[in-house]
Amino acid sequence: YIDLPIQHISDKILKKMNRGTTRKSILDLLHKIRKNIPDVAIRTSIIVGFPGETDKEFSELVGFIRKEKFERLGAFTYSMEEGTVAYKFADQVPEKEKKARWDEIMRVQQDVSRENNRKLMGKVLDVIIDEKDDADPNLYLGRSYMDAPEVDGIVYVKGKNIKPGTFVRVKIIDTYEYDLVGSAL
Secondary structure (H helix, E strand, C coil), rough: EEEEECECCCCCHHHHCCCCCHHHHHHHHHHHHHHHHCCCCCCEEEEEECCCCHHHHHHHHHHHHHHHHHEEEEEEEECCCCCCHHHHCCCCCCCHHHHHHHHHHHHHHHHHHHHHCCCCCCEEEEEEEECCCCCCCCCEEEECCCCCCCCCCCEEEEECCCCCCCCCEEEEEECCCCEEEEECC
């Protein structure tokens, strides 16, 4: 699990954000990680609606997310904060446009996540059990190595007499957009 908050992929926007990186260096790093770490889960965070982000830069970001297929992704809309350099930028993106862009990014990532999760069907994962479900005595909530607490998806684990705080081998038997369902082995 690697958390790599890239924020954007457009060179123009990365420069305005003062990120000190480029599209090429981000892509090189992502490809190096995926090549050298089997089954890596990469989480990223992106910002939509940064001042100066045009439809072109936004489309570039959407295409990048579709292509790279991040296992986990958090999206945020840019918000003006007093005291920051960007607060004074004249080319602010309207709130309505930022919200529409955020919605589109989340739809794209939902499709990516659903596709990524389907590839896990039938696989066995180690899952840490966080808690027992209050409504079902044979259902537990846990996380795989791909899931940060309270941020990412969960694994619903069917089983008996499992103690929270322990690791359990779980065979994935169903998937949702962001969550997995498994049976304790």
